[in-house]
Amino acid sequence: MSADVVNGRAGMRVMWTYIGTGLAIFSLMLLAGILLRAAQAGWLPVDPGTFYSILSLHGAGMIVAMAIAGLGTLWYLVRRETDLDERIAFLAYGFFVAGVISVIVSVFPGRYGSLWTMLYPLPFVGTYWPSWATGTWLVGNALVMLGFMLWCAQILGALLARYGGVRGMLAIDYVFRNRAFTDSGGKPPPPAMFAAAITAFDGFVTGTVGLVIGTALLVHWIDPSVAINPLWAKNLTYLFGHSIANLTMYMAVAGVYVGLPMCTKRAYHTSPQLAVAWWATLLFVIIAYFHHLYMDFAQMQWMQFVGEIASYFAAIPVVVVTVYGGVMLAHRSGMRWSLGSVFLYAGMIGWVVGGIGALLDATIPANVDLHNTLWVPGHFHTYLLEGVLLFTLGWVFVNLEQRADAVSSLLTRWLVGLGMFGGGALFLLPFYSAGAAGVPRRYAVEPPPGPFWASVATVGAIVFVAGFAICVIEGIRLTRLRKSEEAV
Numbered sequence: 001m002s003a004d005v006v007n008g009r010a011g012m013r014v015m016w017t018y019i020g021t022g023l024a025i026f027s028l029m030l031l032a033g034i035l036l037r038a039a040q041a042g043w044l045p046v047d048p049g050t051f052y053s054i055l056s057l058h059g060a061g062m063i064v065a066m067a068i069a070g071l072g073t074l075w076y077l078v079r080r081e082t083d084l085d086e087r088i089a090f091l092a093y094g095f096f097v098a099g100v101i102s103v104i105v106s107v108f109p110g111r112y113g114s115l116w117t118m119l120y121p122l123p124f125v126g127t128y129w130p131s132w133a134t135g136t137w138l139v140g141n142a143l144v145m146l147g148f149m150l151w152c153a154q155i156l157g158a159l160l161a162r163y164g165g166v167r168g169m170l171a172i173d174y175v176f177r178n179r180a181f182t183d184s185g186g187k188p189p190p191p192a193m194f195a196a197a198i199t200a201f202d203g204f205v206t207g208t209v210g211l212v213i214g215t216a217l218l219v220h221w222i223d224p225s226v227a228i229n230p231l232w233a234k235n236l237t238y239l240f241g242h243s244i245a246n247l248t249m250y251m252a253v254a255g256v257y258v259g260l261p262m263c264t265k266r267a268y269h270t271s272p273q274l275a276v277a278w279w280a281t282l283l284f285v286i287i288a289y290f291h292h293l294y295m296d297f298a299q300m301q302w303m304q305f306v307g308e309i310a311s312y313f314a315a316i317p318v319v320v321v322t323v324y325g326g327v328m329l330a331h332r333s334g335m336r337w338s339l340g341s342v343f344l345y346a347g348m349i350g351w352v353v354g355g356i357g358a359l360l361d362a363t364i365p366a367n368v369d370l371h372n373t374l375w376v377p378g379h380f381h382t383y384l385l386e387g388v389l390l391f392t393l394g395w396v397f398v399n400l401e402q403r404a405d406a407v408s409s410l411l412t413r414w415l416v417g418l419g420m421f422g423g424g425a426l427f428l429l430p431f432y433s434a435g436a437a438g439v440p441r442r443y444a445v446e447p448p449p450g451p452f453w454a455s456v457a458t459v460g461a462i463v464f465v466a467g468f469a470i471c472v473i474e475g476i477r478l479t480r481l482r483k484s485e486e487a488v
């Protein structure tokens with residue numbers, strides 16, 4: 001067997017282990033999410049303590065689920081470009097699994113309930129759960145961060161070596177000395193490598209900050225006389241929380257760069273515009289979190305303005321360039337609308353819609369009304385559920401379809417589409433309506449019109465789950481199709 005085949009199999013092993021784990025966690029957290037929305041609708045008698053415990057698990061679990069799936073895809077794609085040691089990927093995976101188990105134990109039976117981006121002095125005051133549960137939660141988060149940083153260090157090192165340092169990895173010569181660079185036979189990294197590089201670089205910063213605030217909280221947990229500055233804690237918590245939630249999108253978008261060309265039989269090339277757009281994300285995604293602190297009068301004022309500008313620059317260039325490129329790739333390509341290509345295409349729509357919702361909230365005059373209302377989960381559920389998830393599923397299905405050399409029936413595509421896009425819309429719109437009406441987020445018992453909108457959303461979520469279930473069954477069918485062919 002050739003070295004290429006052995007390498008390819010190793011890459012696949014890592015990718016499918018990561019994606020499988022991510023989607024399994026996602027499926028469980030989906031059920032937790034429906035339970036939460038049904039409780040807010042008043043359909044299920046869930047006491048507030050249990051609500052906040054499950055919300056803590058759902059929030060952290062979903063982000064980790066999407067991240068693990070995205071990291072698996074990126075690892076595989078980087079492995080195609082350069083040598084990577086599979087054992088490090090599995091060591092990082094071990095940290096993820098240990099972290100997830102620790103977080104689960106902190107919630108069941110620990111009943112930890114102050115969410116995943118809690119603000120100091122939470123989670124130490126007014127708790128209804130034992131102190132050990134707080135420690136277990138913090139240790140669990142730290143373990144996940146350690147795994148993430150291991151992944152980042154491995155990928156960053158590999159990309160720097162492969163492209164000859166930062167200049168090559170970020171295509172700096174390709175942008176500033178384009179003619180000379182291309183005439184001398186130079187080639188910029190393919191688009192997916194920008195996603196990998198930005199994830200690894202910003203991820204390393206994010207992970208470091210997460211571990212710093214996590215360690216400070218752990219020290220306070222061990223010795224409560226060690227005080228923490230709440231504003232410092234909030235800055236670090238949101239740099240960590242905001243950035244990692246955002247990075248899940250930048251991980252998953254690699255599926256568009258590689259998956260869409262597989263459907264359209266056209267290449268997605270790196271352009272100077274694409275490189276510059278990724279530079280903007282590299283720089284601004286780390287400081288966009290300032291928009292979470294608009295209401296903090298103690299925060300220096302200039303930071304608020306930087307936060308607003310950074311929010312725009314982190315998102316707009318890369319969305320515009322990527323989506324424009326994606327649409328042009330599909331335009332008149334004769335692409336078949338299989339489940340894989342539909343997911344990738346629809347994911348771009350979810351990314352744009354969720355992004356607009358986010359930018360509105362990051363705009364100071366609008367934030368005065370929308371801050372900490374249900375508008376916030378509205379925008380991030382849009383880009384996570386109808387963006388990140390769809391990119392991940394798109395990538396999975398494009399691969400399954402190519403392996404099986406088959407696509408799903410029209411009926412299946414319609415059922416999945418109606419369930420996941422129709423049900424998804426019905427689930428998401430109420431977040432925006434209730435948010436615009438001023439209903440606060442993170443309330444177990446919401447003021448009107450919250451419960452009404454929660455009822456509508458619960459119906460939407462159930463329809464979404466039905467569509468997702470059909471999608472999973474279809475995925476298994478395509479996988480088995482390949483297996484039975486191999487057996488022949």
Ligand code: HEM
Pocket residue numbers: 030032033034035036037040055056058059060062063066115116117377381384385389427440441442443461464
């Ligand atoms: C149909 C699927 C889903 C349902 C029914 C659901 C439901 C909910 C509900 C009811 C909340 C609480 C909103 C509030 O009052 O603040 C929530 C929060 C949250 N959800 Fe989901 N969700 C779903 C999918 C997702 C996905 C796909 C992700 C991420 C990939 C996600 C990540 C989060 C996060 C990060 C929070 C915030 C937790 C916090 O405030 O700390 N959810 N979800």
